[in-house]
Amino acid sequence: xxxxxxxxxxxxxxxxxxxxxxxxxxxxxxxxxxxxxxxxxxxxxxxxxxxxxxxxxxxxxxxxxxxxxxxxxxxxxxxxxxxxxxxxxxxxxxxxxxxxxxxxxxxxxxxxxxxxxxxxxxxxxxxxxxxxxxxxxxxxxxxxxxxxxxxxxxxxxxxxxxxxxxxxxxxxxxxxxxxxxxxxxxxxxxxxxxxxxxxxxxxxxxxxxxxxxxxxxxxxxxxxxxxxxxxxxxxxxxxxxxxxxxxxxxxxxxxxxxxxxxxxxxxxxxxxxxxxxxxxxxxxxxxxxxxxxxxxxxxxxxxxxxxxxxxxxxxxxxxxxxxxxxxxxxxxxxxxxxxxxxxxxxxxxxxxxxxxxxxxxxxxxxxxxxxxxxxxxxxxxxxxxxxxxxxxxxxxxxxxxxxxxxxxxxxxxxxxxxxxxxxxxxxxxxxxxxxx
Numbered sequence: 001x002x003x004x005x006x007x008x009x010x011x012x013x014x015x016x017x018x019x020x021x022x023x024x025x026x027x028x029x030x031x032x033x034x035x036x037x038x039x040x041x042x043x044x045x046x047x048x049x050x051x052x053x054x055x056x057x058x059x060x061x062x063x064x065x066x067x068x069x070x071x072x073x074x075x076x077x078x079x080x081x082x083x084x085x086x087x088x089x090x091x092x093x094x095x096x097x098x099x100x101x102x103x104x105x106x107x108x109x110x111x112x113x114x115x116x117x118x119x120x121x122x123x124x125x126x127x128x129x130x131x132x133x134x135x136x137x138x139x140x141x142x143x144x145x146x147x148x149x150x151x152x153x154x155x156x157x158x159x160x161x162x163x164x165x166x167x168x169x170x171x172x173x174x175x176x177x178x179x180x181x182x183x184x185x186x187x188x189x190x191x192x193x194x195x196x197x198x199x200x201x202x203x204x205x206x207x208x209x210x211x212x213x214x215x216x217x218x219x220x221x222x223x224x225x226x227x228x229x230x231x232x233x234x235x236x237x238x239x240x241x242x243x244x245x246x247x248x249x250x251x252x253x254x255x256x257x258x259x260x261x262x263x264x265x266x267x268x269x270x271x272x273x274x275x276x277x278x279x280x281x282x283x284x285x286x287x288x289x290x291x292x293x294x295x296x297x298x299x300x301x302x303x304x305x306x307x308x309x310x311x312x313x314x315x316x317x318x319x320x321x322x323x324x325x326x327x328x329x330x331x332x333x334x335x336x337x338x339x340x341x342x343x344x345x346x347x348x349x350x351x352x353x354x355x356x357x358x359x360x361x362x363x364x365x366x367x368x369x370x371x372x373x374x375x376x377x378x379x380x381x382x383x384x385x386x387x388x389x390x391x392x393x394x395x396x397x398x399x400x401x402x403x404x405x406x407x408x409x410x411x412x413x414x415x416x417x418x419x420x421x422x423x424x425x426x427x428x429x430x431x432x433x434x435x436x
Contacts, residue, residue: 045196051121051188054082058089060181066093067167071102079112083120083189086113090158091183097162105167108160109185111152119149121188122159129182130174136165141188149190210292213240217291225252226272232280234287235270244290245325278324282317289318289330301337310338310349323357335362342366344373348382351397352390371400 058077060066066075074096077089092106109122121140128134138161140150150159170176216222216237223235242249251273275283285296295301301315310316315337322331335354339362342350351366353359370377374397377383386393 043197043199045194047192048195049190049192052083052191053186053188054080055184055186056080056087056089058091058183058185060091060183061179063093063176063179063181065179066091069093071095071098071100074106074108076110077185082187083191085111085115085118085189087185087187088112089183089185090160091181095162100163103166104163105165105170106160106162107164107183108158109187110158111155114155115152116154118152118157119190120152120159121145121149121190123184123186124160124164125184125186126165126175127182127184128174129177129180132174134174136175138164139186141186149188210294213291214288216240217287224270226270227283228272228274229278229280229283230276234280234283236287241290245327247325278321279317282314282321285314285318286321286325286327286330289327289333293329295330295333295337298337302341310341310346310353316353319353319357319359323359331357331359332361335359338362339365342369344376345380346382347373347377348380348386351393352382352386355390355393367396367400370397371403374401 056077060075069075071094072092073094074090074092076091079086079088081087088110090106090108090110092108094102095104096106096108097104107124107126109124111118123137123139123141125138126136128136152159165175175181220235223237225236225238225241227234227236238248238252242252278286281300285300288294288296295318296314301313301318303314315334319331319334319338322328322334338350338353338359342365347366347369351363351370354363354366377397383394386397
């Protein structure tokens with residue numbers, strides 16, 4: 001039916017708007033780009049399941065004294081971290097199983113932090129101390145496991161052996177020497193990751209701004225200030241020092257600080273400042289940090305005079321300088337370095353140093369270490385120094401001890417600190433706790 005009103009013929013279509021002639025389907029498909037051509041490059045991914053491994057050596061000094069503590073009671077290693085979880089080794093001198101009547105010693109590896117269904121491989125090695133290398137090894141590694149890795153369901157779950165070794169045989173063996181046992185523990189936490197292809201990537205190198213500023217210091221190009229430290233002159237840039245330390249900023253651009261001298265050097269018109277309470281080598285290390293954002297070499301940090309006092313090390317003096325010039329990152333770097341050297345012999349002196357220069361993280365570590373090894377620490381010269389010069393720190397140690405014992409008793413995991421097994425100066429000293 002015709003729908004045009006009045007029966008008139010429609011006007012002609014202008015030539016420019018004429019519809020294109022119909023195309024054959026095949027020709028149309030050839031004219032347009034295909035979906036395959038427009039698709040992105042194919043990608044790929046790969047699931048990788050592997051273990052993150054870590055080891056810990058647990059030295060049990062005084063084995064004969066540990067016997068008789070009771071079936072089911074153990075001494076524990078310090079916790080150690082593998083795969084993002086905390087672990088500990090438990091040694092039961094009288095065995096874990098009451099039915100064995102203390103015939104065997106038991107050894108277990110325990111999950112000591114929160115976790116659910118943690119899958120792991122384990123290895124326990126009792127070291128042969130005769131030098132023959134005939135170690136006793138129980139291992140999941142390098143062998144096929146029918147049911148896969150062991151699964152620890154929750155915190156406190158453990159893997160090990162109730163009948164690890166018959167006591168009479170152990171006490172007559174080369175595994176026990178000088179009343180000491182050594183147990184190596186290896187944990188392999190199972191982790192799964194997805195590795196996928198990245199067709200286009202650009203590697204960005206680490207920042208080298210510290211190298212650039214270090215070169216500026218070495219070349220002395222553009223220096224505008226001289227610092228006289230103990231008769232030795234250091235050239236530097238006021239803006240760099242002021243940007244890193246507001247103490248320098250105030251000194252250079254505000255009213256001069258009390259106790260600092262300032263004068264104009266008429267030869268090169270550089271302003272000179274004197275620093276009278278610091279050794280040149282210490283200030284040189286401060287400049288190294290300000291320009292490069294790193295510490296000087298470890299050999300320099302640990303050097304001290306013949307008396308071996310920690311207060312006389314460059315690390316200790318650099319900590320004092322960080323406190324003076326309000327350089328929080330330098331303070332933390334020094335704390336981290338000094339923390340590595342904490343031992344029974346040095347912890348009391350390190351505690352006094354940390355308290356003096358407001359190194360709070362180092363102080364907290366020292367207090368905890370002292371509380372855990374109190375009986376040994378009390379026999380050191382450093383503890384006598386605290387008694388004579390810093391009695392308040394002795395009180396803080398005792399408060400830390402009380403806090404540790406209250407915390408342990410509140411969760412029912414420890415009755416008391418029953419022993420301190422150390423050699424008196426080994427930084428790897430472990431606390432030994434009696435547990436039920």
